[in-house]
Amino acid sequence: MNINLKPFLYRVRLLRGWRAFWVGLATSGVACLVLAGLDLSRIVQGQPHWFGAILAAGALLGLFCGLLLPVREADVVKSIDRRANLKDRLTTSREVEADSSFADELTQDTQSKLTTVKPAAIFPMRFGKFELASLLPSVIALAILGLSASQILIPEEKKKELKEVAAMGSEIERIAKPLTDLTQKADAKSDEKRLAMELERLQELMQRGRLDKPEALQQTGELKKDAEKLKVENAKETMASLEQAEDSLRAMEEDRLQQALKDVSPERARELASLSDKEREQAISENQNREDQVQAEISKLQEQIQEAETRLQNQNLTEAQRRQLESDLKTMQEQMEKLKAELAALQEAMQELMKSQEIQDLLKKMNDHPAMKEIQEMMQQLARDAQRAQEGEPQELTKEQIEQMKQRVQELQKDLEELAKELQDPQKMEEFMQALKESLENMGECQACNGLSIGLMQMLGIPVPMPSNALDRMGIDTGLVNKTEEGTPGAGKARPTAIRGQRQDGGKETFIEVRGPTTLGNKTSIPLRQVLPNARKKAENAIDRRKIPKQHEKRVKDYFDSLGQGGK
Amino acid sequence: MSNAAWFQETFSRIQSELAKVIVGQEEIVRNVLVGLAANGHVLLEGMPGLGKTLTVRSLAQCLSLNFSRIQFTPDMMPADVTGTNIFVQTPEGGRNFEFRHGPIFANIVLADEINRATPKTQSALLEAMQERSVTIGGKRMQLDEPFLVMATQNPIEQEGTYSLPEAQLDRFFFKLLVPDPTKADLAEVVKRTTGTIEPQVQPVATKEEILRMRHVAREVPIAESVLDFGLNLIVATRPNESKVPAVQKYLRYGSSPRGAQCLVTAARIFALLDGRFNVSKEDLKQASLPVLRHRIGLNFEAEADSITQDKIISDVILGVERQDRDPIRV
Known part of the structure; x- marks a missing residue:
C-alpha cells in the first residue's frame, strides 16, 4: 500500500519532543522544588541561576529525547486511525494482501479519507492541563525561592538585623577577596580553597539574609579562627622555605669550597674557609717566612754537603776522619730530605691558602653582590614578618609589598645568573631562588589570611591584637619598656604600625628597647656575618643622613660595636 | 458494480x-x-x-x-x-x-x-x-x-x-x-x-x-489489531481470565470460541453495511451484544442483583476499550 505517512511521523516526533519538553521541565521542576526546600531549610545554599540551569537542562534534555527517540510507524498508523476516526482503515490497509478481494477498494477508500486528515489537526500541539501541571513544580520552586529572598514575612526589627547581616556579608566579600583571588590559582592549597568556599557560602547566606545576627557572628568567629590557623601555617611554611633557601645558599658555598679544595680533607677545608682575611694574610706571611727560611737552610746545607763531598775525595784522610766525614754527610743528607719535605708541605699549604683566598673572594663577591644583598634583605623582612604572624602579631608587609618583592626577585634572578655561572653551581642557585619564590608565595597567602583574620576581627568587634610587649615575650625587664626619650613612662600603647615618611625633629616618641635574643630566636636563618656588614652600613648611612635622633646615635653605634665583637 | x-x-x-x-x-x-x-x-x-x-x-x-x-x-x-x-x-x-x-x-x-x-x-x-x-x-x-x-x-x-x-x-x-x-x-x-x-x-x-x-461477507479483511480487540472481548467474558470486575462477579461462564467466529463474521457484515471494506473495532462492538448475550452465563448473584447479560457485555466493552489505548500519547 502506498500511503505517505511521513508528515504524520514528523508531526508525531515533534509532538513527542513537545511532550517530553514538558516532562523534562516537570522533572527538573521537582528537582528545583527539592532544592528550594533544602535552600529554605538552609541545608543547601541554592543559587537562582542553578534553578534556571536545572530547568533549562531538564526541558532541553526532554525535548531532545522526544525528538530523537524512534517512532514506530505501526503505532502512528493506529493512532491516526483512532484520532481521525478512520475506523481502522489505515491499519487494515497496511496489512491487507494486494491480491485480496477488497485490497484496491480499501486502499482507495483509505487514501480518500486520509487526504482530508491534516497531521496538525489530529496531533495538535496543546498547551493544556498537562503543560500547566508540568509548570507547577517550577513555579512553586521559584515562588519558594522568591519568598525566602523577599523577606516579606519577616518583622521590621528582624529585617533591620538582616540588613546589618547583609552588610556584614558584603564586608566579608571585600576582605576575603585577596584570599579568593589566591585560590583561583591552580596550585592553591586545599585548606585555602575550603576557607574561601566557606567564606563565600557565609557571605551569600548573610547577603541573602539567611542567617540571624548571632548565628552570623558565630560562623564569622569560626572562620576567623580558621583564617588565623591558616595564617600561622603559611607563616611556618614561609619560614621553612626561607630555611630551605638558606640551606641551598650554604650548600652552594660548601660545594664550591669543596670543589676548589678537593685534595684537602673536609675539616681542613672548613678550617680554611673559616679563616678571616687577617688570619689568612698572617698565615700566608708566616708560611712565606718559613718557606724562605727553609729555602735558606736548604741552600746552606747543600753547600755543606758539597764541601763534605770534596773533602771526602782527599786521599790523605785517615780512616777515622773519613768515617766521621761520611757520617756527617749522611746526617746532612737526611736533614736535607726533611727540609725538602717541609718545603713541599709549605708550598702546598701556601697553595691551599691562596685557593681558599680565591674562594673566599668569590663568596665575598657573591655576598657583596647587590642583588644577593637585596635578596637577603628581603629574606630578613620575610622572616621577621613570618615570625610576627606566627606569634599572632599583625604583619608589616602589605600585599603590594609582597607583590613588589616577587617582581623584584624575578628581576634579580637574571642578575644572579652570571654569579651562578661563576660559582659553577647554577642548579643550587636555581634551588635557592625557587625556595625564595616559594617563601614569597607562602607569605602572600599568609598575608591574605592575616588580612582576612583582621577584617573578620574588626567585623566581630574584637580588638585587633597589639604586639605582645617585649617584657612578656622575652621575660627580661630592661627597664626601658614603654618609656619616653626622657625615661618617663610612655603614654598609650605601642602599636606595631609601620609609618612611612620623614621624622621631624622635636616632639616626643615612645620607644621600646630590647636587649636579648632576636625575635627570630633560634630560627635566624641568615648568618650574622652575612647580615652585619650591610646592616652596619645602613645604620651608618642613617646616622649620616640624620634619620636617627641624635640621642639614639650612640645607642646604635654601641649596638653594632657589640655585634662586631661577636654579639651579646 | x-x-x-x-x-x-x-x-x-x-x-x-x-x-x-x-x-x-x-x-x-x-x-x-x-x-x-x-x-x-x-x-x-x-x-x-x-x-x-x-x-x-x-x-x-x-x-x-x-x-x-x-x-x-x-x-x-x-x-x-x-x-x-x-x-x-x-x-x-x-x-x-x-x-x-x-x-x-x-x-x-x-x-x-x-x-x-x-x-x-x-x-x-x-x-x-x-x-x-x-x-x-x-x-x-x-x-x-x-x-x-x-x-x-x-x-x-x-x-x-x-x-x-x-x-x-x-x-x-x-x-x-x-x-x-x-x-x-x-x-x-x-x-x-x-x-x-x-x-x-x-x-x-x-x-x-x-x-x-x-x-462476499467473508472476504472483508480484518487487521491483526482489530482481531486482537475482538478476541480480547471474548476472553474478557471468561470469569477466571477477565479483568472486568462485573464478569468476575456475575458470570458463571464466558463465550465459547464459536462466539469469536460469530463476532468477527457479524463485524464483517456490519463493515460492508457501513460502506467500508475493512472490519473496525466499532463493528466488533456493535456485534458484541447480539453475539454474546446468549453465550455468557449469569450466576445466581447476577440474578439476585438483576444484572443482565447486556449490562455485563457493556462493561466488557468498556474494560477492553480501556486497555486499548492510543499508542501515541501526545
Missing part, C-alpha cells in the same frame, strides 16, 4: 421490502438479515405479538425461499421436527417405509416458542443447526442451503418452559431482543393491519444471491 456495492444494494433491497410489512423494528430486521448473510441462526426473544413470526415469514417470502413454522409445545417429539419414516403401501400392493420430511426441511424455519419444547425435542435441532443435516434411522440427509433457523421465545412466561441448553444457545448466531414498538410505530401497525389493503411482500432476492452475499 463491486461486490461490496452489490452486497449493500441487495441488503437494502431486502430490507426495504421487509419494511413494507414490518413497522419499526428496523434494528431487528437488519440483524436478522445479518444473520442470514452470515449463515447463522437467530434467536428472537420478545413478548407475543411483536411481529417476530411476521418478520420471519416475510423474509422467506421476499427471498423466494421455503418457509416452515414449528410451534413448539411440551408434547412435541423430535420426529415432529425432523420427520419420520412411515409404513406405506405402494400402488403395486407392496409395503414400504417412506420418509416423511419434517418442518426442518425448509430454507427458513421458524421455531416458535422453542423453550416450550422438551430438551429432547430441542436437541433435535442441534444437528440441523450446526451440520445443516438430519440423521434419521441411520440415514443422513443434507438440508437445503440456505438454511436458517429463526427461533423465538417468550421472556415472561416461565411456567411449563424448558430453558435452552448452553450447547443449543451457542448454535445461535445472534440473540435479538425484540423491543416494544413506539407509539408512532404502533399507530402505523394498527393502520396497516386494520385497513382493507394488506401489504404484500414481493420476492426481491434469490437463493443464489443469499449464498453470494455469504461469500
Whole structure:
C-alpha cells in the first residue's frame, strides 16, 4: 500500500519532543522544588541561576529525547486511525494482501479519507492541563525561592538585623577577596580553597539574609579562627622555605669550597674557609717566612754537603776522619730530605691558602653582590614578618609589598645568573631562588589570611591584637619598656604600625628597647656575618643622613660595636 | 458494480421490502438479515405479538425461499421436527417405509416458542443447526442451503418452559431482543393491519444471491489489531481470565470460541453495511451484544442483583476499550 505517512511521523516526533519538553521541565521542576526546600531549610545554599540551569537542562534534555527517540510507524498508523476516526482503515490497509478481494477498494477508500486528515489537526500541539501541571513544580520552586529572598514575612526589627547581616556579608566579600583571588590559582592549597568556599557560602547566606545576627557572628568567629590557623601555617611554611633557601645558599658555598679544595680533607677545608682575611694574610706571611727560611737552610746545607763531598775525595784522610766525614754527610743528607719535605708541605699549604683566598673572594663577591644583598634583605623582612604572624602579631608587609618583592626577585634572578655561572653551581642557585619564590608565595597567602583574620576581627568587634610587649615575650625587664626619650613612662600603647615618611625633629616618641635574643630566636636563618656588614652600613648611612635622633646615635653605634665583637 | 456495492444494494433491497410489512423494528430486521448473510441462526426473544413470526415469514417470502413454522409445545417429539419414516403401501400392493420430511426441511424455519419444547425435542435441532443435516434411522440427509433457523421465545412466561441448553444457545448466531414498538410505530401497525389493503411482500432476492452475499461477507479483511480487540472481548467474558470486575462477579461462564467466529463474521457484515471494506473495532462492538448475550452465563448473584447479560457485555466493552489505548500519547 502506498500511503505517505511521513508528515504524520514528523508531526508525531515533534509532538513527542513537545511532550517530553514538558516532562523534562516537570522533572527538573521537582528537582528545583527539592532544592528550594533544602535552600529554605538552609541545608543547601541554592543559587537562582542553578534553578534556571536545572530547568533549562531538564526541558532541553526532554525535548531532545522526544525528538530523537524512534517512532514506530505501526503505532502512528493506529493512532491516526483512532484520532481521525478512520475506523481502522489505515491499519487494515497496511496489512491487507494486494491480491485480496477488497485490497484496491480499501486502499482507495483509505487514501480518500486520509487526504482530508491534516497531521496538525489530529496531533495538535496543546498547551493544556498537562503543560500547566508540568509548570507547577517550577513555579512553586521559584515562588519558594522568591519568598525566602523577599523577606516579606519577616518583622521590621528582624529585617533591620538582616540588613546589618547583609552588610556584614558584603564586608566579608571585600576582605576575603585577596584570599579568593589566591585560590583561583591552580596550585592553591586545599585548606585555602575550603576557607574561601566557606567564606563565600557565609557571605551569600548573610547577603541573602539567611542567617540571624548571632548565628552570623558565630560562623564569622569560626572562620576567623580558621583564617588565623591558616595564617600561622603559611607563616611556618614561609619560614621553612626561607630555611630551605638558606640551606641551598650554604650548600652552594660548601660545594664550591669543596670543589676548589678537593685534595684537602673536609675539616681542613672548613678550617680554611673559616679563616678571616687577617688570619689568612698572617698565615700566608708566616708560611712565606718559613718557606724562605727553609729555602735558606736548604741552600746552606747543600753547600755543606758539597764541601763534605770534596773533602771526602782527599786521599790523605785517615780512616777515622773519613768515617766521621761520611757520617756527617749522611746526617746532612737526611736533614736535607726533611727540609725538602717541609718545603713541599709549605708550598702546598701556601697553595691551599691562596685557593681558599680565591674562594673566599668569590663568596665575598657573591655576598657583596647587590642583588644577593637585596635578596637577603628581603629574606630578613620575610622572616621577621613570618615570625610576627606566627606569634599572632599583625604583619608589616602589605600585599603590594609582597607583590613588589616577587617582581623584584624575578628581576634579580637574571642578575644572579652570571654569579651562578661563576660559582659553577647554577642548579643550587636555581634551588635557592625557587625556595625564595616559594617563601614569597607562602607569605602572600599568609598575608591574605592575616588580612582576612583582621577584617573578620574588626567585623566581630574584637580588638585587633597589639604586639605582645617585649617584657612578656622575652621575660627580661630592661627597664626601658614603654618609656619616653626622657625615661618617663610612655603614654598609650605601642602599636606595631609601620609609618612611612620623614621624622621631624622635636616632639616626643615612645620607644621600646630590647636587649636579648632576636625575635627570630633560634630560627635566624641568615648568618650574622652575612647580615652585619650591610646592616652596619645602613645604620651608618642613617646616622649620616640624620634619620636617627641624635640621642639614639650612640645607642646604635654601641649596638653594632657589640655585634662586631661577636654579639651579646 | 463491486461486490461490496452489490452486497449493500441487495441488503437494502431486502430490507426495504421487509419494511413494507414490518413497522419499526428496523434494528431487528437488519440483524436478522445479518444473520442470514452470515449463515447463522437467530434467536428472537420478545413478548407475543411483536411481529417476530411476521418478520420471519416475510423474509422467506421476499427471498423466494421455503418457509416452515414449528410451534413448539411440551408434547412435541423430535420426529415432529425432523420427520419420520412411515409404513406405506405402494400402488403395486407392496409395503414400504417412506420418509416423511419434517418442518426442518425448509430454507427458513421458524421455531416458535422453542423453550416450550422438551430438551429432547430441542436437541433435535442441534444437528440441523450446526451440520445443516438430519440423521434419521441411520440415514443422513443434507438440508437445503440456505438454511436458517429463526427461533423465538417468550421472556415472561416461565411456567411449563424448558430453558435452552448452553450447547443449543451457542448454535445461535445472534440473540435479538425484540423491543416494544413506539407509539408512532404502533399507530402505523394498527393502520396497516386494520385497513382493507394488506401489504404484500414481493420476492426481491434469490437463493443464489443469499449464498453470494455469504461469500462476499467473508472476504472483508480484518487487521491483526482489530482481531486482537475482538478476541480480547471474548476472553474478557471468561470469569477466571477477565479483568472486568462485573464478569468476575456475575458470570458463571464466558463465550465459547464459536462466539469469536460469530463476532468477527457479524463485524464483517456490519463493515460492508457501513460502506467500508475493512472490519473496525466499532463493528466488533456493535456485534458484541447480539453475539454474546446468549453465550455468557449469569450466576445466581447476577440474578439476585438483576444484572443482565447486556449490562455485563457493556462493561466488557468498556474494560477492553480501556486497555486499548492510543499508542501515541501526545
